[in-house]
Structure formats: structure tokens, C-alpha cells
Amino acid sequence: MKCQFLVSILAIAMILGGDLTAVQAAVTPATQVQVVTQADVVSACAKGGNAQGCQDIVKAFVAYLKVSGMTADQINKVVAEAVQALVKNSASLPPDVRAVVAEAVNVVATASSDTQQIAAIREVATTVANGSFSESSSVSSGKPASPG
Amino acid sequence: MAWRGAGAVGRRWSLWLLLATSVWGCALSGAALVLEARPFFATAEDIETLTDRLVAQPIVAGWSLDAERQVLNACVRAMKSAYGRILPRPERGNLTSHCLELAEQVVANNPSSAYAWYVEALAAAGDGNFTLLSDALMRSEQLAPNEEWLGTVRDELAEANLDHLTPDARAANDRDLAMLVSSMTGLAAIGARYIRDPDFRERIKEIVEQLPAADQRRFIGAVSRAAHG
Numbered sequence: 001m002k003c004q005f006l007v008s009i010l011a012i013a014m015i016l017g018g019d020l021t022a023v024q025a026a027v028t029p030a031t032q033v034q035v036v037t038q039a040d041v042v043s044a045c046a047k048g049g050n051a052q053g054c055q056d057i058v059k060a061f062v063a064y065l066k067v068s069g070m071t072a073d074q075i076n077k078v079v080a081e082a083v084q085a086l087v088k089n090s091a092s093l094p095p096d097v098r099a100v101v102a103e104a105v106n107v108v109a110t111a112s113s114d115t116q117q118i119a120a121i122r123e124v125a126t127t128v129a130n131g132s133f134s135e136s137s138s139v140s141s142g143k144p145a146s147p148g
Numbered sequence: 149m150a151w152r153g154a155g156a157v158g159r160r161w162s163l164w165l166l167l168a169t170s171v172w173g174c175a176l177s178g179a180a181l182v183l184e185a186r187p188f189f190a191t192a193e194d195i196e197t198l199t200d201r202l203v204a205q206p207i208v209a210g211w212s213l214d215a216e217r218q219v220l221n222a223c224v225r226a227m228k229s230a231y232g233r234i235l236p237r238p239e240r241g242n243l244t245s246h247c248l249e250l251a252e253q254v255v256a257n258n259p260s261s262a263y264a265w266y267v268e269a270l271a272a273a274g275d276g277n278f279t280l281l282s283d284a285l286m287r288s289e290q291l292a293p294n295e296e297w298l299g300t301v302r303d304e305l306a307e308a309n310l311d312h313l314t315p316d317a318r319a320a321n322d323r324d325l326a327m328l329v330s331s332m333t334g335l336a337a338i339g340a341r342y343i344r345d346p347d348f349r350e351r352i353k354e355i356v357e358q359l360p361a362a363d364q365r366r367f368i369g370a371v372s373r374a375a376h377g
Binding site: 083112120124133134 | 195196229231233234235239240
């Protein structure tokens with residue numbers, strides 16, 4: 001039904017010899033979402049860029065994920081990978097950049113549909129912000145606990 | 149002549165048998181080498197690759213104690229890593245269930261491995277299986293009550309899941325805490341936790357009260373040092 005309507009508009013516009021740009025505006029989604037990759041996010045946020053530039057890219061990344069056509073599970077996995085890429089080397093960053101990264105991590109979390117994952121990401125963001133983040137918790141010395 | 153012919157055929161058969169045995173031996177050695185070497189290559193990977201691999205497929209324990217320990221370490225690394233914790237539910241579920249399978253496989257072959265019981269407890273906690281968590285923590289403590297490094301990680305796990313532990317598992321955790329207070333390396337951490345965590349104070353106070361006077365004095369010293377930075 002909607003398709004017929006659009007075709008009718010197009011036909012009328014063509015018959016009248018009008019400007020097709022007006023017709024295209026009618027059939028194009030109101031917002032064109034820019035393709036933003038994980039690398040763009042890391043580059044804008046974790047390498048000492050300005051806070052506003054980072055926020056803009058992260059929001060564009062989240063917006064892109066929502067219209068990307070991926071399933072919820074796929075988006076959640078991409079979220080995990082993006083957060084990991086953001087925080088991976090955060091321990092060596094100065095406090096002001098860590099704060100920017102932590103904020104970016106919290107925004108990326110909003111793209112997830114998994115509440116436990118969101119909670120875990122928020123915990124990670126807190127450790128990034130306060131400087132206590134470590135890539136992995138300390139593993140045991142690896143000595144056997146018993147000979148047998 | 150016939151005897152000579154039979155001897156030649158026999159020798160030929162012996163050679164074939166020797167060759168077949170050698171090939172079979174080489175194949176078995178190759179398989180053993182692959183099985184033993186795999187954990188060492190797997191544990192050398194970065195955390196994302198290691199975790200994704202453990203999510204995708206179960207890891208097999210090698211035959212030696214060293215290979216067994218390497219794969220258990222790989223599971224601990226992945227489960228405790230930031231990346232392992234922020235994975236979405238399906239992947240996180242795969243990771244914990246594959247590590248649980250591994251730990252069960254190791255304790256089936258080597259029931260006295262207190263570390264494997266700890267890894268089983270860690271995976272059970274990730275799976276939300278608190279009965280198994282309590283049971284595995286208790287077994288680990290019973291098998292290695294004086295291993296400080298193991299007592300430390302067991303205590304971390306118990307503390308994070310304290311409300312879900314059975315009374316017996318809590319008692320095992322109390323014994324771990326008593327052991328850590330009496331140890332050189334654990335004491336400072338317990339003293340710092342006393343300052344940091346008000347909920348912990350009453351609990352550790354009751355445990356320390358049961359210890360010898362010398363340990364009590366050392367504990368007070370550790371708390372004092374922690375309080376003064």
C-alpha cells in the first residue's frame with residue numbers, strides 16, 4: 001500500500017516534469033545514519049581526542065548499530081568488542097582521557113539489550129574512571145595445589 | 149631351500165611388523181605432542197583471542213600436570229578478564245560451561261587437584277549454580293587448606309558470592325581467612341580489607357578471636373599499618 005503510494009507520487013512528479021529531488025526527499029528516511037566503525041570510536045576517544053568529538057562519534061556509532069540490520073545478539077557482541085577495544089590500554093592513559101573513555105564506554109553500553117552485560121560494562125567504566133582497571137584479574141601463580 | 153624361503157618370508161613379515169609398529173608409535177607420539185602443546189599455544193594468546201576460542205569450543209586438558217594447569221589457567225584468565233565479564237549472555241554462558249566441563253574433566257582424572265576444584269567453583273559461580281559453587285569451594289579448601297595463593301583466590305570468590313554459600317562453604321571460607329591472617333602474604337591484604345570494608349570487620353574479628361595471641365597481635369599490627377597508609 002505504502003509502495004503504491006510512493007510509486008504514485010513518483011509518477012505524478014515525472015508527469016509534471018517536476019524536480020525529482022523533492023520526490024527523493026519523500027522516499028528517503030528522515031535521518032541518514034553515518035557508518036561508524038569501532039576503529040573510529042577508539043581513534044576519537046582512547047587516543048586523547050576532545051571529549052565532545054568522542055561523544056559525537058560514540059553516539060553516531062550507537063545510532064549506526066541500531067539501524068545496521070544486525071540481530072540483538074550480534075549487536076551485543078559488537079558492544080563487548082568495542083568496549084574492550086576502548087578500555088584495553090586505558091590503564092596507561094592520563095586521568096582526563098580515562099574520564100572521556102569511561103563516559104564513552106557508558107554510552108556504548110546503551111546499545112546493548114543484555115542487562116547483565118550493561119551492568120558489567122558499567123562496572124568496567126567505573127574502574128577505568130578511577131584508574132583501577134586491569135586487563136585481567138591476577139591469575140594464580142600456577143603452582144599445583146596438590147601433587148596428585 | 150624351502151626352509152630358507154620360509155625364513156625370508158618370516159623376516160619380511162617381521163620387517164613389515166616393525167615398520168607398522170614404528171608408524172603407529174610415531175602417530176601416537178604426534179597426537180600426544182599436539183595434545184600437550186595445544187594448551188601452551190592457547191595460553192600464549194591475547195585475552196580476546198583466548199576468550200573467543202574458549203567461547204567457541206571446549207578446551208581439552210593435556211595428559212601432563214603442566215598441560216592440565218595451563219588449560220585451567222586459561223579458563224581462569226578468560227573468566228576473570230574484563231572482556232570475559234562484559235560478553236553478552238550466550239557467549240558468557242558458553243565460556244563458563246566450557247570451563248566447567250574442563251574442570252570436571254580434570255577433577256574426574258585427578259580428584260586431588262585443589263586448583264581444578266577452585267576453577268570448577270569459579271565456573272559454577274558464573275553459571276549461577278551456587279550449590280556446585282559451595283561444594284567445589286569446600287573440596288578445594290579441604291584438599292589444600294594451607295596454600296596461600298589458592299586461599300586468596302578462593303576467598304575472593306567466596307566474598308563475591310557470600311550470600312549464596314551454604315553454611316559449610318562459609319565455614320570453609322572462615323578457615324581460609326584464618327589461614328590468610330596467619331600467613332605472611334595474606335595478612336596485609338586482610339588488614340587493608342578490614343579498613344576498606346565495614347561489613348567485613350565483624351566477621352574477621354570473630355575469626356581472629358579464635359586464633360593464638362601472637363596471630364591476633366600480628367593482625368592488629370597489619371590493620372594499624374593499613375590505616376596509616
